[in-house]
Amino acid sequence: MKSKQAYKKQARVLKALANETRLMIIDRLSQGECHVGELVRMSGVDQSTVSKHLATLRGVGVVDDERRGNAVYYRLVTPCVVDFFTCTAKVLKARS
């Protein structure tokens, strides 16, 4: 049993991942870094929206960014988040 604060912090991390578009971004980044433009094309949502999602992910420290010329490249800092896909898949399967 952890402290209330500890759960809050962990919840914040999970919340940062708990979104359709952000999951899509994470999944793409798990295959290697890429720049914002590509994420915009891939996700099909507005550029400003992608930028905000990236800010959310940056905020919890799951991704890191690096500017190279005009483009900003993002990459996954903690690849373990990819395991979430495995478990959520299990949950979805168990339910059926």
Add this chain to the structure above:
Amino acid sequence: MKSKQAYKKQARVLKALANETRLMIIDRLSQGECHVGELVRMSGVDQSTVSKHLATLRGVGVVDDERRGNAVYYRLVTPCVVDFFTCTAKVLKARS
């Protein structure tokens, strides 16, 4: 690259876990089933609130419930969700 729908479904599962109180509940249930009253005492939040959180977890199929007398017992259906704690801890650590 999965379908938009697939990401949406997985996001729903993560969303169900991405809450301080629900994480606390999950953590408690990972040590074995228990009834609502105990979760209420443990979390310190209102019973109706706990009940709603349990409904959320039930909704995605992470927990299962069984009535025995007056009490309703909950248990974790997909224990892999506990691994989330490991990863979120890594994320929090990497950030510091």
Add this chain to the structure above:
DNA sequence: TAACTACTTGACATTATGGCCATATGGGGT
């Protein structure tokens, strides 16, 4: 059946989230 305990649900107010548009900002090229 009435009273009690244990839990769930509905109605509602408050706050958070996600999307788009318009507008900054940062860097490169001319």
Add this chain to the structure above:
DNA sequence: ACCCCATATGGCCATAATGTCAAGTAGTTA
């Protein structure tokens, strides 16, 4: 300096999530 491209940010709106209180349901006991 200027313009252009790639990103980021602020404002706004619609919708979803959370909590509280009150009322409802289910099972137990007298």
